[in-house]
Amino acid sequence: PKDLYRKPCELRCHDGSCIRFRNRCNGIRECPDGADEENCASCKRTQFTCQSNKKCIDYMRRCDGDMDCEDGSDEELCEKGCKKTEFICNDGTCINFSKRCNGIYNCLDKSDEAFCPS
Incomplete structure (x- = not known):
């Protein structure tokens, strides 16, 4: 049945x-x-992609002192103290957030164009 x-x-x-x-x-x-x-799908350009599980978190939660990613990747490479309006490249340098996912590599490590929506 x-x-x-x-x-x-x-x-x-x-x-x-x-x-x-x-x-x-x-x-x-x-x-x-x-x-x-x-x-x-990759995270939105206003979001950070956690390294271990690819979870998307809001970029404002990156380097805020709280571990939002299971692996803590949102709190790595924060020693330079980028502003909330800036994107933190994987090498720790800061660029204006408006330059993230704009089709131009602004970070030397090209991390500003990684995981961008197509």
Whole structure:
């Protein structure tokens, strides 16, 4: 007999388990194998991408003294003390935030053009 009370599987993990579709690409691994966090779109230009799980956090939370990424990558290379209106390149230098994802490499390490929406 068919189970009328069981909800249909919205998103199936590689191991066969099911999760809600709204939990896909939210930066939290609901699937045991992390399938729900695979092939996710890159973060918006106003967001920072955490290194370990590619979670997106608002850039204002980068270098604010609180670890918002599981791996703490949002608090790394902050010693130069960039302003809230500046983007912190991976090498620690600061550029105006308006130069992030503008199609021009402004950071020597090219990190200002990484993970930009296409």
